[in-house]
Amino acid sequence: MSEAIPGWSLVVHGGSGVIARADLKPEQDTAYRAALARAAQAGAEVLRVAGTALDAVEAAIRVLEDDPLFNAGRGSVFTADGRVELDAAIMDGATLAAGAVAGVGRARNPISLARAVMERSDHVLLAGAGADAFALSQGLDRVDPGYFFVERRWRALEKQLGREGLAIPARPAGGSADQTLAALAHDEGKRGTVGAVARDTHGDVAAGTSTGGTTGKRWGRIGDSPLIGAGTYASNRSAAVSGTGEGEYFIRLGVAHAICALVELRGLSLQAAVDRVIQDELTALGGQGGVIAVAPDGQMAWSFNTSGMYRARVADDQAMTVAIYKDEA
Numbered sequence: 001m002s003e004a005i006p007g008w009s010l011v012v013h014g015g016s017g018v019i020a021r022a023d024l025k026p027e028q029d030t031a032y033r034a035a036l037a038r039a040a041q042a043g044a045e046v047l048r049v050a051g052t053a054l055d056a057v058e059a060a061i062r063v064l065e066d067d068p069l070f071n072a073g074r075g076s077v078f079t080a081d082g083r084v085e086l087d088a089a090i091m092d093g094a095t096l097a098a099g100a101v102a103g104v105g106r107a108r109n110p111i112s113l114a115r116a117v118m119e120r121s122d123h124v125l126l127a128g129a130g131a132d133a134f135a136l137s138q139g140l141d142r143v144d145p146g147y148f149f150v151e152r153r154w155r156a157l158e159k160q161l162g163r164e165g166l167a168i169p170a171r172p173a174g175g176s177a178d179q180t181l182a183a184l185a186h187d188e189g190k191r192g193t194v195g196a197v198a199r200d201t202h203g204d205v206a207a208g209t210s211t212g213g214t215t216g217k218r219w220g221r222i223g224d225s226p227l228i229g230a231g232t233y234a235s236n237r238s239a240a241v242s243g244t245g246e247g248e249y250f251i252r253l254g255v256a257h258a259i260c261a262l263v264e265l266r267g268l269s270l271q272a273a274v275d276r277v278i279q280d281e282l283t284a285l286g287g288q289g290g291v292i293a294v295a296p297d298g299q300m301a302w303s304f305n306t307s308g309m310y311r312a313r314v315a316d317d318q319a320m321t322v323a324i325y326k327d328e329a
């Protein structure tokens with residue numbers, strides 16, 4: 001793909017999973033494409049005026065978190081006890097600075113909270129109530145749990161708990177989202193996540209990922225998204241990567257870091273590296289999912305072994321491409 005130097009490039013994803021053409025109604029297909037384009041546009045606007053990759057990643061992810069169609073921020077899936085527990089991470093490829101949060105429930109934009117952890121704390125990963133308290137101390141946008149509520153996600157929880165033979169918890173109050181739009185949310189099969197990777201005109205890369213995790217999760221389950229090296233990684237020596245898929249497999253393969261290592265230490269092209277880890281290693285282990293990636297020289301890549309992945313890419317010298325299904329560009 002693009003080799004433009006100097007230039008900028010950005011790729012976003014809105015989750016992978018069971019997303020075949022036959023599964024999405026035309027109005028869902030249209031709504032998802034429009035949302036992905038809005039997010040990519042928000043990131044591109046930052047990069048076009050020589051903003052940083054980090055700012056672009058945060059801007060794009062905030063758009064996806066605020067959109068009830070995606071399993072991140074508003075529209076997140078519910079835990080078995082009917083709450084949201086959100087995970088997010090962001091990483092700066094120029095400095096290897098990173099910040100992440102796991103199991104948070106009050107920050108409107110977990111990606112901005114992850115960035116605050118990176119920039120305003122001595123830590124990389126904060127979890128649960130402590131992370132929510134940190135958010136409060138930093139004056140970040142705080143919302144009531146009802147803000148995240150989307151009817152279709154609740155129904156997905158009821159279905160999931162039914163399958164597992166578990167009790168259905170009391171329905172939380174809420175529903176501030178535009179429920180007409182939210183009604184278009186598609187159930188990708190328990191999962192979903194959003195992410196962005198960018199390379200800016202200074203040649204720096206950054207990656208970010210944000211998710212509600214998996215429908216009906218229990219016991220404080222944390223996925224790969226907030227784990228640096230698993231669902232998120234960025235280094236100017238190799239690439240910036242954001243993943244989506246069955247977190248338990250991504251964690252064991254260290255997917256995002258493995259891709260960067262193949263680029264840095266083995267000299268693979270970005271596309272070859274993402275395909276090696278997703279099509280070969282993830283598939284061999286029995287896991288499902290995908291990644292998006294950019295390299296400091298402007299290469300962009302994506303790879304997934306599911307029927308679809310919501311995704312978009314754009315660069316200074318390339319018009320935006322928005323795609324959902326496997327057979328698209």
Ligand code: ASP
Pocket residue numbers: 015016191192193211212213214222223224225231243244245246247248
């Ligand atoms: N990777 C996410 C998790 O395991 C879910 C997803 O991307 O679909 O929490």
